Amino acid sequence: MNYIQTEIEGVWLIEPKVFLDERGYFMESFKKEEFEANIGPVNFVQDNESKSAFGVLRGLHYQQGEHSQAKLVRVIQGEVLDVAVDLRQSSPTFGKYVSVLLSEANKRQFFIPRGFAHGFAVLSEEAIFTYKVDNVYAPQAEASILYCDRTLGIEWPLAESQMLLSAKDKQGSTFENAVYFK
């Protein structure tokens, strides 16, 4: 696997080694020892999966405080633009974001540490999104930031008319009113 640091400290892009043969392909999608040697200690406790149609935008979500989750995300069908926003107040990249195309074709993975808001927009007809988290689901601590927050200025490759959001995400807070991490 190739571990690539992004412009935000703690956020990594991972490119797995894919073995192709006449049957198809094989790859190791996660190896704890190698991950920890390159990125640092992690203890994933839950795997999630969601399927979405073209134009669905899920996010920007985070679990507040001690319930914050580090995420190792990837796409096993289709393509999404994935976005991580730095909510760590002491970070030099506080309020900045990294976006990356994740797809069935590029098999890239994206590691987002605790202290970030996360979301993605589906660019293919359908997308199956699967990810590991290092803290369990805590609905009481969940929060959303509006995907189109002006301060963040995230560039989404979809027109607003193409987007499908949950009621919760439509009522996301501004970045200014988000609950930041120390």
Ligand SMILES: Cc1cn([C@H]2C[C@H](O)[C@@H](COP(=O)(O)OP(=O)(O)O[C@H]3O[C@H](C)C(=O)[C@H](O)[C@H]3O)O2)c(=O)[nH]c1=O
């Ligand atoms: C996240 C989660 C949800 N749920 C239940 C709660 C709802 O009844 C249903 C759908 O939840 P939600 O609309 O919050 O799902 P997403 O919009 O995909 O939320 C996720 O989207 C963004 C991209 C993230 O990074 C987070 O992991 C997560 O917030 O699944 C659970 O039972 N366990 C869970 O861990």
